[in-house]
Amino acid sequence: MDTMEDLLRRNQQFVQEKTSGMADYFQRFSDGQSPDYFVISCSDSRINPAVTFMGDLGEFFVHRNVGNQVVESDQSFTAALFYALNVLNIKKILIIGHTNCGAINAACQGNALPKELSPWIENIEKAVSEEERKSLQIDDVSKRNVQAQVENLKKHPVYQGHEDSVTVQGLIYDVGSGKIDII
Ligand SMILES: [Zn+2]
Numbered sequence: 001m002d003t004m005e006d007l008l009r010r011n012q013q014f015v016q017e018k019t020s021g022m023a024d025y026f027q028r029f030s031d032g033q034s035p036d037y038f039v040i041s042c043s044d045s046r047i048n049p050a051v052t053f054m055g056d057l058g059e060f061f062v063h064r065n066v067g068n069q070v071v072e073s074d075q076s077f078t079a080a081l082f083y084a085l086n087v088l089n090i091k092k093i094l095i096i097g098h099t100n101c102g103a104i105n106a107a108c109q110g111n112a113l114p115k116e117l118s119p120w121i122e123n124i125e126k127a128v129s130e131e132e133r134k135s136l137q138i139d140d141v142s143k144r145n146v147q148a149q150v151e152n153l154k155k156h157p158v159y160q161g162h163e164d165s166v167t168v169q170g171l172i173y174d175v176g177s178g179k180i181d182i183i
Contacts, residue, residue: 035061038084040077040095040149042068046175047098053180060062062090067103067124067145068095070152087100091166093153096180097146098173099139108133108141127152139172143183146170 002010018025039049039062047061063080071077074141084090097104106113107124110133125133127148150170153159159166170183 014134024183029151033058033061033088035059035090036090036092038081038088038090038093040068040070040093040153042066042096042098042101042103044098044101044175047096047173048064049094049096052173052178061078061090066120067107067147068097069120069123069127069145070095070149070156071123072152072156077159078156081153081156085158085162085166093166093168094171095146095149095153095168096173097142097149097183099142100173101138101142101145104145105138107145108138133159143170146172146183166171 009158035058037049037060040150041047041049041062043062043064043066049055049062050057053060061080061084063077065074065077069077077183084093103121103124105116106121107128112118113121124145128141128144132144147170148166153168154163159168171180172183173180
């Protein structure tokens with residue numbers, strides 16, 4: 001694992017690479033942001049929306065949590081959604097699930113979980129029925145979870161009133177191939 005010094009060296013390299021062909025590369029970001037997409041993604045380290053879409057800084061406004069969930073009582077999510085829609089005026093929301101997801105796996109196995117995990121995983125258990133969690137392949141449960149989160153988003157009070165101008169698209173990312181498919 002890299003030391004803190006190594007990480008800072010990597011950051012210096014990043015700055016050098018970005019500014020080598022365009023000296024004022026970072027200038028445009030100092031005044032604010034106007035991202036095109038609000039992305040809801042799992043926290044999993046194998047997926048990074050900007051990397052997987054070959055995007056640039058400033059393009060994706062991202063909310064991440066375990067299992068890419070839309071939970072109405074989640075204040076952090078509600079704040080991010082409100083800011084995305086009412087301040088940044090974003091018109092496209094992407095909810096990205098992924099294959100081989102630990103959160104989905106936990107929801108399917110039904111084993112007792114630590115108290116720090118269980119309430120959050122229970123949200124997935126509410127989103128995808130027990131019958132589906134038991135009968136479907138885990139990656140198909142991931143897809144069902146994304147579909148359920150798309151529905152949760154459409155029902156979210158902050159989204160209400162934006163239905164005609166803001167689209168919501170569910171996607172699944174394959175950690176074994178890097179490919180993203182529409183659900
Ligand atoms: Zn995950």
